[in-house]
Amino acid sequence: MNNAILRHNCAQAWLAQFEEGDRSAAEKLLALVTLISSDEFRSGLTALLEDRLEAGPQPIALYNEVERRHWKGVPNRLFKEPRRKIKRACGRSGPSLMPRQRSIDEEVGSEGVVANILTQFQRNRKQRISLSPGPDIIRERHIRRFVLVTDFIGSGKRACSFLDAAWRVRSVRSWWSRRARSGWSFEVVAFAGLPSGIAEVRRHRCQPRVTVRVIAPTIRSTFLPSEARILEDLCHRYPTGVVSPLGYDDGAALIAFAHSMPNNAPAVFWSQAKGWRALFPARTTTGTETPFEAGLDAAAIQERLGAASGLISYAKGEAHISIEVIVLSALRRSPRSVDAISGRLGLDRAKVNAVLNELRKLEWISESNQITERGRLVLKRLQDAGEPKLLPRSDPGLYFPKSLRALRNV
Incomplete structure (x- = not known):
């Protein structure tokens, strides 16, 4: 077990909320959470990008996975298409690396960390990489690889939404149709992912190649079925009033990054429903009251x-x-x-x-x-x-019989 985490004051306070009979199961669940430090995340994602850069034709187009705006349940197109008979996409810049602020106190999630890594990665490789290019740059530089980058693939819905936004552009579908010779190909690169989410992205109609560094552990993949049922029941009972006790899409992911814990992780770690004292409040893993650094x-x-x-x-x-x-x-x-x-x-x-x-x-x-x-x-x-090897107990004293029986057949 990861005793470094369990000994942390915040972890002890979190464990104290469980009934005594459930505490050992909660300790086991916490001790087996995979913690990814910021240095490990940055170096690991950079190594993945270097491998993919050398794996095919260059230059490549790198895009950051950010939330796409929707209209009537359909994501907006990734590139602009003029309103004319021939729908030819245009524009030199693609989607922003960071979502544009549309309201006060709007939060920036993991896409901010990934955007910084992509910027640093591209600076010394400008001849081989275009960062979020538009259709005009794609044609001008003869880019043939669309690489979408993210930190974590949970359910896969967010990555698929971004790919849908690109697929809605007629020019993109035209480039993709020539993929056998010199056409466009799609790739998704992530530091970690759940098997179900990875499979969901691979089933997308654009047939992307998905590359991850770590397959994220889950309750069912880490524990035996009998133990997994006990821990899942624990997540359903603590805390009460949570809509998705095992996390979004029942992911039950046992992983946390230095910048955040994914919403696919069990809510027992991050929910604050009905006064529950979360270990990672609002899925944040930074601060003096978090046991994250204790386990690295x-x-x-x-x-x-x-x-x-x-x-x-x-x-x-x-x-x-x-x-x-x-x-x-x-x-x-x-x-x-x-x-x-x-x-x-x-x-x-x-x-x-x-x-x-x-x-x-x-x-x-x-x-x-x-x-x-x-x-x-x-x-x-x-x-x-x-x-432990148990030795039989020995009595160094002499043996004396305590009862006597009459002799037989004498």
């Missing part, structure tokens, strides 16, 4: 991974266990794909891939990620080492 050191991350993998000895905090053994332990139950292990542990997909390759070299797993006999032996030794 290497030891705390290693503790969380060990607990998520289900290692008995590690949950007791008795020994340091390598990342290879943690991934090996997570392979004890299906599914065993890279995405499944990433979602189970909240670990980088690239890191999971590298560890799986190392486990194959050690002959601890097969090519299909099944644990071999050698791998089972490693886990058995680890489990035996963590279990």
Whole structure:
């Protein structure tokens, strides 16, 4: 368990709201939340963008996923189309990197953090990247790749809405129709995402390529079905009066970023309904009264991974266990794909891939990620080492019978 978080004063006050019988389940739920620091988020998203930049023709067009305005349930077009017979999109600038302020005290969410990263990333690569270009720039520079960037794919509806806004433009559909030769292609890049949301974006009619660094863990992907039912029931009972106890679209995501916690996370962490003292009020993770920073050191991350993998000895905090053994332990139950292990542990997909390759070299797993006999032996030794060995009680004194029986057959 991530004891660094559990020892925080704010976490203790949050746990005190639960009934005594529910407190251990609440501790387990909190200890297995994946925390992403600002440095990890920035470096991870930048690395993803560098990989995608080198993966195809250049230059590329980068767009920040911001909320699109709708009219009668349909998102407004991404580019301007003149009112004439030939609907040819025009304009040198595309959608703003940041939503325009239309009211006093209008809030800026994660799109502000992503916008800053995109700006920094583009400054030294201006010949290869256009930041939110319009149709005229796209034609002028012969841009053939539309890359939408976001921090998190939850339900996938927001990303699909942005793609719908582009798809409504006739010129965009015309460029896309020539994708087999030199046409337009769509991509979505996100630091993390839920499997259901990623699948939703991939089903969009523009057939985008979706790339994420981390598959976000959920209650059902991290815990066994019996444990998951207990924790989901806990989220439904605390706090009362919440419309979506498991988060938006029942995501039940166990992840938090340095800039915010997604609304797909269980409401027990961020809701303030009926006087509930939230751990991350209004989904904010910054401030002196948040346990976020308490769980970002290497030891705390290693503790969380060990607990998520289900290692008995590690949950007791008795020994340091390598990342290879943690991934090996997570392979004890299906599914065993890279995405499944990433979602189970909240670990980088690239890191999971590298560890799986190392486990194959050690002959601890097969090519299909099944644990071999050698791998089972490693886990058995680890489990035996963590279990206490009970010795029989011995009495150093002499033995004296307390009752006598008559001899038989004498």
